[in-house]
Amino acid sequence: GQNIDQPTEMTATEGAIVQINCTYQTSGFNGLFWYQQHAGEAPTFLSYNVLDGLEEKGRFSSFLSRSKGYSYLLLKELQMKDSASYLCAVRDSGAGSYQLTFGKGTKLSVIP
């Protein structure tokens, strides 16, 4: 089984930087995803880490440490439209498997 923990809510100021942490305890691991979900909408893909280190993609970066069971999503130059829930999800082991176990999500509020 998988257990994924992330903060429930965070608030940050427009233009600032925010880091959303995620820790996981898993029986199998084949990568970690971050998704963005606006209220009432589908999750949209942000990043995927399978190896340790930092992956950068524009204003968004994601970090993974497999030995620590830890990841974070870093959002820079925050914009009001970044207000959303950010979902950490772990991919179950198995080469053909995209059975993802999601955390409960971190609701980010960006304020002026």
Added chain:
Amino acid sequence: EPEVTQTPSHQVTQMGQEVILRCVPISNHLYFYWYRQILGQKVEFLVSFYNNEISEKSEIFDDQFSVERPDGSNFTLKIRSTKLEDSAMYFCASIREFTGTSGRRSTGELFFGEGSRLTVL
């Protein structure tokens, strides 16, 4: 940009009725999934489907649930006798995974549809 499409966007049904939710995955994708999200809760895996058969399913996916790919384009989720607790947003997702020329598998992105909101009264 190709997308996963789902119908209906919202369905209201009486407890005990059968419901079919439909999805059209992206055309060159090979793996299909159903996830659900009860209001205010986390996204939960239901089932994965590859090569015209179920490859994995969760404990939620009991005998009341079934999936089908009837015609090579649609991918359906059927709930035979709905219960109140089946009220949720149901997301279809698909992915195309392949091994590149270097032999390394491409991880790809799991594309989600916009969801079908099911309300059971």
